[in-house]
Amino acid sequence: ELDPSAVFWYALVNGRSVWPWQDEEGRILIPLESAANPGESTRLEFLYASSHLQTNRRVLKLELSAPKFDLPLENVTWQVLMDEKWELEEHTGSLQLAGTDQQAMPLKMDWDRYFESQRQEQAAQSRDAQRMLQLGNQLLVEGDSRFAQKAFEQAYSLSKNDAAFNEDARVQSSGRTNYSTAGGGE
Structure with missing residues (x-):
């Protein structure tokens, strides 16, 4: 729950953008998903702006309210x-x-700096996608098709900047989980 004066900007769950909504009381609700690996935590990052400015002649005091x-x-x-x-x-x-x-x-705008930061972000997402794909394959071998499917979906979502890898993740997601549910696993 944010302070009433706060302005919500964005939310990321496990590095992916999500669409929050507001309930009838005006609270921001962020959809969370369970991690593909049961022992892994879910990472939530969000940005909001808020301030309560108090001034007197000599001091400028700003109160920042943390969310609940x-x-x-x-x-x-x-x-x-x-x-x-x-x-x-x-x-x-x-x-x-x-x-x-x-x-x-x-x-x-420093375009070189912006493009470099985007390149680094895409490289990090590609590494995470590769890790999720490997985890999905491992979970299928272990017979856990439900969490394998989550891992493949995360790999697919994280690899949107790499068309070939994205297609591999999509094919493995649909093909291997179909095999698993047809009797090849679990």
Whole structure:
């Protein structure tokens, strides 16, 4: 649950964009999926903007409200992004601050930097897709077609930037799980 003044921007579940919705009370609901590997946790990342500005003549005080969750959490980090003109002097609350990122607001777009960051993101997604495909194959061998299907679906979703790999993941997903449910596994 976000502070009423907060503006929600986006959510990623296990590195993939998801479509959140709002309930009748105005709370943002983010669809979570279980991980392909039963022992693995689900990673949720989201961005929102919020501020409560209090001023007097000498001090500018900004209060940042953390979201409230109604599920168990582990390894929670909170990163504050601010213009380089600002300085974080102190913080309080139940979340530990992992760090701040102070950056000058760019006057123009650095396209080389943007394309390099996109290339790195695609390479990381390709590695994750390869790992999910291998996990799916391993789970099929072990007879767990349900989690194998989840792994193949994640591999397919993560490999959208690589048409050949994406087709391999799609074919393995439909072919191998069909084989498994027809009696070749489980």
